[in-house]
Amino acid sequence: MELAPELTGVSPTEMRSTLARFATGVVVLTVGGEHMHGMTANAFSSVSLDPPLVLCCVARTATMHGSITAAGHFATSVLRGDQEASARWFADGGRPAGRAQFDRVDWAPGPATGAPVLAGSLAWLECELVDVHEAGDHSVFIGRVLGAGRGDGREGLLFFDGGYRQVDTSERRR
Template sequence: MSVHAGAAELADTKSLRRAFGTFATGVTVVTVGGDIPHGMTANSFTSVSLDPPLVLVCVDRGAVMHSVLCDAGRFGVSVLTERQAGLARYFADNDRPLGAEQFDAVGWRPGPITGAPLLTDALCHFECEVQRAYAGGDHTIFLGRLVSLSRSEVDEDALLFLRGRFRQLEPARNEVAP
């Protein structure tokens, strides 16, 4: 049985979060380098265009990352593996240290172009320059132009987020048609 949401349910952020959570997403850590480096877990990341190569990330306007990213104008993205749920939790924790100290507990290397911290053992790294920023309700949508990328040689699955929890892919079952 389906449940139809009316105007009251659309205004209820808990109900809306549960509904949005039915769409599985990958999990990334978005980072900014420079004098005040910062990182945050983000599942609101996606590719936009191949030509030119563009991606987007959405950042809450009240988040520390918002002002840091606006000032820096460039960012890195580390696509996490299914083994890196601990990193996703760490960069989502508002009680972790701020600035360069937050990277003391994790393996990383500076991006060759942006200097943004790129997390060790991630599936893929992107470095981007902010092309545009768009208002999107309580978030800003940052459109980034890729300036570098690197991919892991290891064949691992991505960390997923679904219904408020981290998930892993199961091997596909060989289903036989009736």
């Protein structure tokens, strides 16, 4: 395999364009209480089953970065295929701040942290912040899962090549 010369040095624009070819799930990260905030993210992953740990990556300049750091907890709602409007809403920098940004979505406070969990999500997790690693212009937040659940629905929301897509999981292949 021969690499094109433009792939040997990577600018932020090239990095974003290249990684757009990697399909990811879409989540909304939330924090409750006095630091209430929500943010659409696709940099989210399982880390460990025992103990149960997950990670999310957040730009250090994002409001969510300060919210997670100050609150010491966060929740993650894994979006269904028909929740694209929620993904777009929590990605919109022009939405209201604080509790008002949740007025357009149905949600309930998570039982462990009080962080908003979006109604209709495929799954949700509530996490206690246990570690933070600085990585370039982002921080990697490690959360210990305090509670989790699965919702109804079979279609997941994906982000691929700069746009939202749906994946139907009703026919599981082995």
